[in-house]
Amino acid sequence: MQKTSLEIGGMGHAIKRKEDPRFLQGKGNYVDDVHLPGMVYGHMVRSPYAHARLKSINTAEALKLPGVLAVITGEDLAKAGLAWMPTLFHDKQMVLATGKVLFQSQEVAFVVAEDRYVAADAAELVEVEYEELPVLVDPHKARDPGAPILREDREEKSNHIFHWEVGDRAASDKVFSESAVTARVDAVFQRCHPAPLETCGCVADFNRATSRLNIYLTSQAPHAHRTLFAIVGGIPEQNIRVVSPDIGGGFGNKVPIYPGYVCAVVASLTLGVPVKWIETRSENLQSTGFARDYHMTAELAADKDGKLRAMRVNTLADHGAFNAAAQPTKFPAGLFSICTGSYDFAEAFCEVDGVYTNKAPGGIAYRCSFRVTEAAYLIERAVDVLAADLKMDPVEIRRKNFIPPSHFPYKSPLGWTYDSGDYDKAMTKALEMIGYDDLRKEQAEKRAKGELMGIGISSFTEIVGAGPGHTFDIAGIKMFDSCEIRVHPTGKAIARMGTKSQGQGHETTYAQIVAQELGIPAADVLIEEGDTDTAPYGLGTYASRSTPTSGAATAIAARKIRDKAKKIAAHLLEVSEDDLEWEPGKFFVKGAPSKSKTIQDIAFAAYTNLPEGMEAGLEAVNYYDPPNLTFPFGTYISVVDIDKGTGAVKVRRFVAVDDCGNIINPMIVEGQVHGGLTEGLAIAFMQNIGYDENGNIEGGTFMDYLVPTAVETPSWETATTCTPSPHHPFGAKGVGESPNVGSPAAFVNSVVDALSHLGVRHIDMPITPWKVWKILQEKGVTA
Amino acid sequence: MAKTELVSIKVNGRERQAPAEPRLLLVHFIRDVLQLTGTHIGCDTSNCGACTVLLDGKPIKSCTMFAVQADGAEILTIEGVASKDGKLHPLQEGFKEEHGLQCGYCTPGMILSSYALLKENPHPTEEQIRWGISGNLCRCTGYKNIVKAVQYAASKNGQGA
Numbered sequence: 048m049q050k051t052s053l054e055i056g057g058m059g060h061a062i063k064r065k066e067d068p069r070f071l072q073g074k075g076n077y078v079d080d081v082h083l084p085g086m087v088y089g090h091m092v093r094s095p096y097a098h099a100r101l102k103s104i105n106t107a108e109a110l111k112l113p114g115v116l117a118v119i120t121g122e123d124l125a126k127a128g129l130a131w132m133p134t135l136f137h138d139k140q141m142v143l144a145t146g147k148v149l150f151q152s153q154e155v156a157f158v159v160a161e162d163r164y165v166a167a168d169a170a171e172l173v174e175v176e177y178e179e180l181p182v183l184v185d186p187h188k189a190r191d192p193g194a195p196i197l198r199e200d201r202e203e204k205s206n207h208i209f210h211w212e213v214g215d216r217a218a219s220d221k222v223f224s225e226s227a228v229t230a231r232v233d234a235v236f237q238r239c240h241p242a243p244l245e246t247c248g249c250v251a252d253f254n255r256a257t258s259r260l261n262i263y264l265t266s267q268a269p270h271a272h273r274t275l276f277a278i279v280g281g282i283p284e285q286n287i288r289v290v291s292p293d294i295g296g297g298f299g300n301k302v303p304i305y306p307g308y309v310c311a312v313v314a315s316l317t318l319g320v321p322v323k324w325i326e327t328r329s330e331n332l333q334s335t336g337f338a339r340d341y342h343m344t345a346e347l348a349a350d351k352d353g354k355l356r357a358m359r360v361n362t363l364a365d366h367g368a369f370n371a372a373a374q375p376t377k378f379p380a381g382l383f384s385i386c387t388g389s390y391d392f393a394e395a396f397c398e399v400d401g402v403y404t405n406k407a408p409g410g411i412a413y414r415c416s417f418r419v420t421e422a423a424y425l426i427e428r429a430v431d432v433l434a435a436d437l438k439m440d441p442v443e444i445r446r447k448n449f450i451p452p453s454h455f456p457y458k459s460p461l462g463w464t465y466d467s468g469d470y471d472k473a474m475t476k477a478l479e480m481i482g483y484d485d486l487r488k489e490q491a492e493k494r495a496k497g498e499l500m501g502i503g504i505s506s507f508t509e510i511v512g513a514g515p516g517h518t519f520d521i522a523g524i525k526m527f528d529s530c531e532i533r534v535h536p537t538g539k540a541i542a543r544m545g546t547k548s549q550g551q552g553h554e555t556t557y558a559q560i561v562a563q564e565l566g567i568p569a570a571d572v573l574i575e576e577g578d579t580d581t582a583p584y585g586l587g588t589y590a591s592r593s594t595p596t597s598g599a600a601t602a603i604a605a606r607k608i609r610d611k612a613k614k615i616a617a618h619l620l621e622v623s624e625d626d627l628e629w630e631p632g633k634f635f636v637k638g639a640p641s642k643s644k645t646i647q648d649i650a651f652a653a654y655t656n657l658p659e660g661m662e663a664g665l666e667a668v669n670y671y672d673p674p675n676l677t678f679p680f681g682t683y684i685s686v687v688d689i690d691k692g693t694g695a696v697k698v699r700r701f702v703a704v705d706d707c708g709n710i711i712n713p714m715i716v717e718g719q720v721h722g723g724l725t726e727g728l729a730i731a732f733m734q735n736i737g738y739d740e741n742g743n744i745e746g747g748t749f750m751d752y753l754v755p756t757a758v759e760t761p762s763w764e765t766a767t768t769c770t771p772s773p774h775h776p777f778g779a780k781g782v783g784e785s786p787n788v789g790s791p792a793a794f795v796n797s798v799v800d801a802l803s804h805l806g807v808r809h810i811d812m813p814i815t816p817w818k819v820w821k822i823l824q825e826k827g828v829t830a
Numbered sequence: 831m832a833k834t835e836l837v838s839i840k841v842n843g844r845e846r847q848a849p850a851e852p853r854l855l856l857v858h859f860i861r862d863v864l865q866l867t868g869t870h871i872g873c874d875t876s877n878c879g880a881c882t883v884l885l886d887g888k889p890i891k892s893c894t895m896f897a898v899q900a901d902g903a904e905i906l907t908i909e910g911v912a913s914k915d916g917k918l919h920p921l922q923e924g925f926k927e928e929h930g931l932q933c934g935y936c937t938p939g940m941i942l943s944s945y946a947l948l949k950e951n952p953h954p955t956e957e958q959i960r961w962g963i964s965g966n967l968c969r970c971t972g973y974k975n976i977v978k979a980v981q982y983a984a985s986k987n988g989q990g991a
Contacts, residue, residue, distance in 0.1 A: 070934030071922040073868015073908035080867035244872040244935040244969045295935030296969050328873035550933025550970045718929045721972030749877035757960040757973040
């Protein structure tokens, strides 16, 4: 790849972000900033019970309150056929409850009023009579004979949603029976919530005169959402415009369609005025897409020297009241079958069962390509357990089992074809950065003195960037993505994509791709996403897919433009196309570099002085369907010290070496890694959406669902290695999710390592001081 | 709606007056009444600090105060941080230069907390910066670059900034 000048700012330059000036001055435009004339406000009435029969809803008192315009109930929606809506994964969920409620904080009625305070007051006046039903909280009891059947709407009178398996069970069992060593870990990846700092919300604006419905929406996938509103709501698609404005973080939370959106749309259609609905933080944590809640068992079969031979995985997935996973329709457990990770197994078998419980619906991918996080956590934990059993160093067991660089493209026993990798290179770099050998010496000295210190390694492999479209779809729509570029007569450009940034810096990185391919300075390229009226169709931003799909589409569209530009340059220079050479920003005549035409000259000619018979303009569009996914990887190392008196764990150092192939903007990649590691820290040590035996949420506010502050967060140390993707147009892989995927295992491995000499092999997350303190008490360790 | 009272607040150097019902939160007064939407709301338990503004020079969470309580006060919001001619404040420059923001949602509150910190302590240590912004949550950056952004601004202190 030709390196561009800093002025052009193509691939590899750490240019400052183009989106920053508006955010720094309070001029961002988030959904709650949208203020339309005549706008009114919606407020949700929610269930206090986890499982209860709905006896009656009395809206009379609420409607009497001055300023209240409407109270919508499930029965009202049922008349329009909208009491239920499809989820993004082979299920449906209630928009507003009819018959009964199935989780605490479930949506029961939607109050619309002229003022948000009045709407909240009126919600208090809605009288709902419930009759409590037995509650099912523990997913392990969901299939017990006496368990209450939660979903009366389903033909199948059971709480079992699906069984899914992949790999060769018999062949794996055979290897297990013949292997000298086996190891096992039972690990729960607890229920988490992405909790972007901006909650979910919308403004639905139906104009009766034009029949157009504008929806300003916290959406990671505006085009897909438009199509779903059209199909489910029966609204002609050309009359729907979804605008996803600035988004205050998504992390997967803003992929599904939520009942509040549907209610706001129904209210606007009914009242003919714009209706705003913005959820509170507590509503966000209690009712919108949770992640994980995977109850996993992994077994490894190995030789005595630690050479891995086979893996077996059995998992119970708790989906809550509705299977509201947002993932490709052929994959009930997403891409969980990447669970063989960075290691070369001869055989593997993986099975997953999903069940319903009286909890909020979901199973969404929190900064994760569809269950990759659970998979990476499981294999990286399991390998450490085996190493501890064999008294091997975790570095040695990894090195012994890494898929070697010569084996790529590598076909995994569970069916994936890894594009490229050099795992030892990333691990070696991380070990050098952290000073591994010295740390092990220090640990031995500390142990001798009774002090607790641990070192944890995670050498993860991801699978990101879905499509290809023949295998991956969301609600039937193939997972390609798109870019349209228009070069203006003055040589500046606008480009639009089917993805949608939520903080990832697309306005900068996509402009750098255009700059790289066309030589138009990134500063001269405006990037626009999120408006379905103007952007080409695409599936949106999640699963680390923007660079692998829309990024690729941007390069391909730019190359189409360059092909046309070459014809124009040949015309202007009166030479044959074959006589021209390209350097970023201009075509010149071979052997006569002074005879050249810049991309700006060519752009002007595209509108003023074309070759005979050529169409005017300089534009292109590409819908890119990737031939494979990309497989980023890396090694993370966590070093912790444990306070024996309190059980508090302090992360002393953390090194992250990532390999995402060729990098567009190293500053942005590093920022993504910092952010994801902080989320991983929170998951490992702080966060859990728990439920008591009555289905009451523990962890439903920021008082109980903890987000680390700057004080708890270590100063991350990062680096990269570069193993390009062989199939991506510029050799890039996704990176945004790697730190969330790879880090939980590193954190947990470091705590377990600190306690391994006491016989500890596993601790479930979140590893709170209380949990560690109890273990220390059991093991007789005192301060 | 309850009876309203006239609230007078000097916001970003300009006198503003508007009626507010007694329980109207200051953050809603700023966002909905004055239409200064740079101040954000990220939680309902006073944890996140996205709504941080300076009230008579002190950082406060504007979701945790009624508008009527701010009657007669002087408030600085993110819209008033840059100079009148549009030149960015060193903190704003620092956040851009050091990549101290991603989605931008926590940024206004972060900048105002940092602004108050640097007024009180122009050359804070890293630890003092981390404590100084500990009332503001960020879900994107992992704080390291925010710390660097504040250090960037601190390095401009004493250089006329």
